[in-house]
Amino acid sequence: MSEADYVEPSSDSFWEIGHYKRTVKRCEDGYKLCNDIVQMISERADLEKAYSKSLKAWSKKWTDYLQKGSEYGTMKNTWLASLNEADKLSEIHLTTHNALNDELNREIKDWQKHNYPKTIVNQLKIIKEYDEDFKKAQKPWSKKYLLVEKTKKEYHSAYKSFQSARVHCQNSQLDPQISSEQRKKLEDKVEKYKKEVEITKSKYQQALDDINSYNSRYIEDMNNVYKKCDLFEKERLDFFIQKFHKLQSHLNIYEKMNVAEIYNEFMRVIKSTNPERDLANWSKEYGSGMPMNWPTFEEYSEQMKQIAKNGKKIDSGEINGGVTMTSIKPIEDADTRSLSIGGEYPQRMARNDKLDRNKNKKTNKSLMRSMSTRLSKRFNTFRKRHLLILLFYN
Numbered sequence: 272m273s274e275a276d277y278v279e280p281s282s283d284s285f286w287e288i289g290h291y292k293r294t295v296k297r298c299e300d301g302y303k304l305c306n307d308i309v310q311m312i313s314e315r316a317d318l319e320k321a322y323s324k325s326l327k328a329w330s331k332k333w334t335d336y337l338q339k340g341s342e343y344g345t346m347k348n349t350w351l352a353s354l355n356e357a358d359k360l361s362e363i364h365l366t367t368h369n370a371l372n373d374e375l376n377r378e379i380k381d382w383q384k385h386n387y388p389k390t391i392v393n394q395l396k397i398i399k400e401y402d403e404d405f406k407k408a409q410k411p412w413s414k415k416y417l418l419v420e421k422t423k424k425e426y427h428s429a430y431k432s433f434q435s436a437r438v439h440c441q442n443s444q445l446d447p448q449i450s451s452e453q454r455k456k457l458e459d460k461v462e463k464y465k466k467e468v469e470i471t472k473s474k475y476q477q478a479l480d481d482i483n484s485y486n487s488r489y490i491e492d493m494n495n496v497y498k499k500c501d502l503f504e505k506e507r508l509d510f511f512i513q514k515f516h517k518l519q520s521h522l523n524i525y526e527k528m529n530v531a532e533i534y535n536e537f538m539r540v541i542k543s544t545n546p547e548r549d550l551a552n553w554s555k556e557y558g559s560g561m562p563m564n565w566p567t568f569e570e571y572s573e574q575m576k577q578i579a580k581n582g583k584k585i586d587s588g589e590i591n592g593g594v595t596m597t598s599i600k601p602i603e604d605a606d607t608r609s610l611s612i613g614g615e616y617p618q619r620m621a622r623n624d625k626l627d628r629n630k631n632k633k634t635n636k637s638l639m640r641s642m643s644t645r646l647s648k649r650f651n652t653f654r655k656r657h658l659l660i661l662l663f664y665n
Contacts, residue, residue, distance in 0.1 A: 288413045291405040291493070294500050299398045301507045305383040308511065309376050312518065316371035319364045326361035330354045344549030352540035359533045363524050370521045375514060382510055386503075401500055408492035415482040422478045426471035433464035 284290060334354050342350055388396045440457040524530055554560035 285497075286490075286493070288409065288416065291409065291496075292402070294497060295398055295401050295405065298401060298500055298503055299395060301504060302383065302387045302395060302398075304507075304511075305379055305387070308514070309379050312371050312376050312379075315522075316368045316376075319368040319371065323361040323364040323368065326357045326364070330357040330361070344552055345544045346546070346549055349541055349544045352537050356533055356537045360530070363530065367521055367524060371518070375517055375521065378517075379514055386506070397503065401496065404496040404499070405493070408489070408496055412482070412485055412489035415478070415485055419475070419478040419482050422471065422475035426468070426475040429464060429467040429471045433461065433468045436461045436464050 281287070285294070334351070337347060337350055337354075386397070390396055390399065436457065440454070440461050443454045443457050551560070
């Protein structure tokens with residue numbers, strides 16, 4: 272059993288045996304608190320980074336939308352200004368994340384490593400040192416204290432025995448059945464316990480005098496170690512205050528990063544929004560303010576007639592599929608003669624085409640759509656030119 276377990280402390284006082292351990296633990300807790308503050312700042316840095324990323328994604332989404340959307344003019348600039356604010360704020364929060372992780376947390380870790388060195392067995396040296404110093408300061412006093420407790424118990428035990436013996440002796444005087452010899456033995460026992468009470472009381476008093484004379488030395492030795500712990504703890508508290516000041520400085524982006532300029536620029540763009548100018552520009556580009564080539568009377572001329580004839584020749588070529596025949600040559604090849612209306616080759620080609628269409632329906636549909644589109648365009652071109660010809664001939 273340890274000295275602290277030998278006697279149950281009479282109070283929760285620091286001066287009781289072993290109660291200095293709370294002071295030692297406070298220093299140990301300082302090491303853990305360094306880890307805690309690093310974790311807290313890291314989590315805040317992660318929040319800053321996540322917010323920065325969210326702002327950036329939000330800005331990109333709506334910027335892309337605006338580039339393809341229907342908003343226009345100075346109002347579009349106002350939309351973009353709100354997104355520009357998000358981009359700039361995103362950069363600020365990303366800078367804050369980097370400052371918290373790369374600067375502030377690194378300083379705390381370096382301070383922790385320097386002030387809380389460890390032994391080979393991964394024990395904190397400063398904690399081991401304070402614990403040994405407290406033990407050394409308390410050991411002489413604890414021995415005296417244990418002696419006081421021991422002599423007190425001996426004295427109380429002797430006095431209890433003396434009291435019991437005296438009561439028995441007094442009762443024997445009233446009991447006629449007890450012989451004189453027995454009474455004599457009881458009286459001797461009373462005297463024996465009486466002397467024992469005096470001896471134990473003297474030892475108890477001597478132990479008390481001894482410990483009381485040592486109390487001042489005990490207080491001084493314990494205070495010396497306690498002050499070292501206090502100074503070390505104060506250094507930690509002062510360091511933490513500095514780091515919290517720095518944390519506040521990093522988080523207070525409105526002073527450090529000139530955020531006011533961002534919002535002043537945002538407000539300037541909002542105030543420069545001009546609906547009247549936007550409406551006027553829209554009218555000029557797409558609305559009633561656009562110029563128009565209104566129809567006017569045009570006199571007939573030979574030049575227009577020639578244009579109409581040329582247009583007719585072109586149209587006839589387009590109607591024939593866009594192919595112009597330039598010459599005719601006789602063909603004597605037997606295979607080519609089968610291209611006649613009653614030949615076998617067209618029938619064989621028809622069968623092959625039917626098989627191909629069954630195998631490649633998707634390809635044929637695409638070709639048909641393409642041919643339909645081309646024919647439609649050519650027909651529209653022919654119709655326009657035909658109308659032009661009629662206009663000039665009439």
